[in-house]
Amino acid sequence: MLKLENIQAGYGNILAIKDVDIEINEGEIITLIGANGAGKSTTLMTISGVVPARSGRILFNGREIQKAEPDEIVRMGICQVPEGRHIFPQLTVKENLDMGAFLRNDTKEIRRDIEYVFSLFPILAERRGQDGGTLSGGEQQMLAMSRALMARPKLLLLDEPSMGLAPLVIRQIFEIIKQINAENNTTIFLVEQNANQALHIADRGYVIENGRIALSGSAEALLKNTEIQKAYLGI
Amino acid sequence: MDYFIELFCSGLTRGAIYALIALGYTMVYGIIGLINFAHGEIYMIGAFTSFIVATVLSIYGFPLLAIVVLAGLAAVVWSSAYGYTVEKIAYKPLRHAPRLSPLISAIGMSIFLQNYVLLAQTSDFLPFPTLIPEFAFMEPVAHIVGSTDIVILITTTIMMLILTVVIKGTKVGKAMRATSQDRTMAMLVGINVNRIISVTFIIGSALAAVGGLLIASHIGQINFFIGFLAGIKAFTAAVLGGIGSIPGAVLGGLVLGLTESFATGYVSSDYEDVFAFSLLVFILIFKPSGLLGKAETKKV
Incomplete structure (x- = not known):
C-alpha cells in the first residue's frame, strides 16, 4: 500500500532522515520505534508532504506521491495525527471534527461519522461545544484521532499517541487503535517511543536510529530481540 | 450636550471606518503573522476606483443609487484583485524567509503602489463627488449627525455582520480560523x-x-497619499484592540475614532494625530497584547 524507498529529508542544513525504506501492506498495523530525534516524526511529515523529500520515492498504491501537496495526500486517504495532537485550540470539539472532514461534502455521511467517533469516545460527545484548548491531554488525543478518522483515511499515521498520558488512558487509546484497524480495515502506521505497547499491537515493526532504518521484522521477533529489549524495552 | 453627541457621532463614524480597514490588518496578521503595510494603499486604490467609476457614470447620467452601488462593486473587485496580486508577488515567495523580509517587502509594496497611482493618475487632490444625499427625514437632527454618518455606520455594521457570519458559520471561515490557529495542522486536515x-x-x-469609498465621499477629496495616514491609523486601531483579534479590530477602531473626535472637539484639531498615536504608545507600554488580544503563550 505505502512504500518508502531511500527517503532523505530534513530541515535547512540538517538531514533528519538519511535512508528510510519502509513498506506497509493494506490492513496492517506497522510501528516505527526509535529514540528522541531519530527521525520518526520527520518520516511521517515527509509522507504527509509537509516536509519535502530531498531524494527517494514514496509510492502509495503504486503512485508516486513524494511531490504531492499535503491536501492532495489527505485526499488520497493518508491522514496524520501529529505529535502533540495539534488540536485547534479556539475551535470547538465539533468544529475540530468538521475540519477533519474538510475535503468531504457528503453532509449526511459526515454526520454519521461524527456519531461513530462519539461512540468510540463518548466523552467527546459531552464536550462537543467546548473549545478544543480546554480539553485534557487524553481528551485531546481522542479528539485528534477522531478528527483524522473524519476524513475516512485508508492509512492512518499516528505520531506518539501515548505521549504524556496516564497509563489507563494509554491502554484505552491502544485498544481503540486496534478497534479502528479491525472494524474499518484502516491501515495503521504507528510511531512510538513506547516500544513495548506499540509492538504488542503491531504486526511488524521498524527501528529507526539516526535517520536510518536499523532493524525490521515481525513484532514478536522484535520483542524477543535482545538489543531491542536493552535499548527500547528496558529489560 | 448637543456638542457632545455630535462629537460622539462623528467619532463613531470615523471609528467605524478605521475598524473596517483594521480588520484587513488583523486578519492577515492572524493568518500569516505579517503586518501588511500595503493595506492602506489597497484602501486608497479602492477610493480611486470608486472615484473614477462614479465620475464616468455621473457623466452618463446614471441615477445616484446605481452610481453608489456600481462604484462600490468596482472598488471591491478592483481592490481585491490588487490585494490578491500583492500577496502572490510580494509575500508568497517569502513564506519561509525570516520574518523581517516580508515586512520590508510590504513597505516596498506600499511605496510602489503610492507612486504608481501618483504617476498613473495625478498628484493633485481630486474632488470626490457627493454620493450620499442629505436625507429629508434627517433634517431635524442634521446639525448633530449628518446623513453621511448614518450611511457609513449602517454600511460598516452590515459589512461586519457579513464578516462575522462568514468567519463563524461557513466552511471557509472555519478553515481561516483553523489556519490562523495552527497552520501545520490545517495542512494535515x-x-x-x-x-x-x-x-x-x-x-x-x-x-x-x-472604507475607501465611504471616507472619500465623507471627506470629499482624495489623492494618492491618503492610504498612508489611514493605514497607520487603522494599524493603530488593530494594535489597540489586540492584533489578530477580529472583535479587537472593531473595538480598537471605535476607541481610536472617539478619542480623536473628542480630542479634536474639546482640545484642538491640531492635536488629532497626537492623541491617536499617544494612545498607541500607551497601549504598547501598559497592555502590549491590546484590549482583546491574548498574550502569546504556548502550552507545551
Whole structure:
C-alpha cells in the first residue's frame, strides 16, 4: 500500500532522515520505534508532504506521491495525527471534527461519522461545544484521532499517541487503535517511543536510529530481540 | 450636550471606518503573522476606483443609487484583485524567509503602489463627488449627525455582520480560523493553506475598498497619499484592540475614532494625530497584547 524507498529529508542544513525504506501492506498495523530525534516524526511529515523529500520515492498504491501537496495526500486517504495532537485550540470539539472532514461534502455521511467517533469516545460527545484548548491531554488525543478518522483515511499515521498520558488512558487509546484497524480495515502506521505497547499491537515493526532504518521484522521477533529489549524495552 | 453627541457621532463614524480597514490588518496578521503595510494603499486604490467609476457614470447620467452601488462593486473587485496580486508577488515567495523580509517587502509594496497611482493618475487632490444625499427625514437632527454618518455606520455594521457570519458559520471561515490557529495542522486536515491566505487578502481588501469609498465621499477629496495616514491609523486601531483579534479590530477602531473626535472637539484639531498615536504608545507600554488580544503563550 505505502512504500518508502531511500527517503532523505530534513530541515535547512540538517538531514533528519538519511535512508528510510519502509513498506506497509493494506490492513496492517506497522510501528516505527526509535529514540528522541531519530527521525520518526520527520518520516511521517515527509509522507504527509509537509516536509519535502530531498531524494527517494514514496509510492502509495503504486503512485508516486513524494511531490504531492499535503491536501492532495489527505485526499488520497493518508491522514496524520501529529505529535502533540495539534488540536485547534479556539475551535470547538465539533468544529475540530468538521475540519477533519474538510475535503468531504457528503453532509449526511459526515454526520454519521461524527456519531461513530462519539461512540468510540463518548466523552467527546459531552464536550462537543467546548473549545478544543480546554480539553485534557487524553481528551485531546481522542479528539485528534477522531478528527483524522473524519476524513475516512485508508492509512492512518499516528505520531506518539501515548505521549504524556496516564497509563489507563494509554491502554484505552491502544485498544481503540486496534478497534479502528479491525472494524474499518484502516491501515495503521504507528510511531512510538513506547516500544513495548506499540509492538504488542503491531504486526511488524521498524527501528529507526539516526535517520536510518536499523532493524525490521515481525513484532514478536522484535520483542524477543535482545538489543531491542536493552535499548527500547528496558529489560 | 448637543456638542457632545455630535462629537460622539462623528467619532463613531470615523471609528467605524478605521475598524473596517483594521480588520484587513488583523486578519492577515492572524493568518500569516505579517503586518501588511500595503493595506492602506489597497484602501486608497479602492477610493480611486470608486472615484473614477462614479465620475464616468455621473457623466452618463446614471441615477445616484446605481452610481453608489456600481462604484462600490468596482472598488471591491478592483481592490481585491490588487490585494490578491500583492500577496502572490510580494509575500508568497517569502513564506519561509525570516520574518523581517516580508515586512520590508510590504513597505516596498506600499511605496510602489503610492507612486504608481501618483504617476498613473495625478498628484493633485481630486474632488470626490457627493454620493450620499442629505436625507429629508434627517433634517431635524442634521446639525448633530449628518446623513453621511448614518450611511457609513449602517454600511460598516452590515459589512461586519457579513464578516462575522462568514468567519463563524461557513466552511471557509472555519478553515481561516483553523489556519490562523495552527497552520501545520490545517495542512494535515487537507486545507489548501495558500488558497485560504488568498481568500483572507481578498476579504481584507474588499473591506478596505468599502472604507475607501465611504471616507472619500465623507471627506470629499482624495489623492494618492491618503492610504498612508489611514493605514497607520487603522494599524493603530488593530494594535489597540489586540492584533489578530477580529472583535479587537472593531473595538480598537471605535476607541481610536472617539478619542480623536473628542480630542479634536474639546482640545484642538491640531492635536488629532497626537492623541491617536499617544494612545498607541500607551497601549504598547501598559497592555502590549491590546484590549482583546491574548498574550502569546504556548502550552507545551
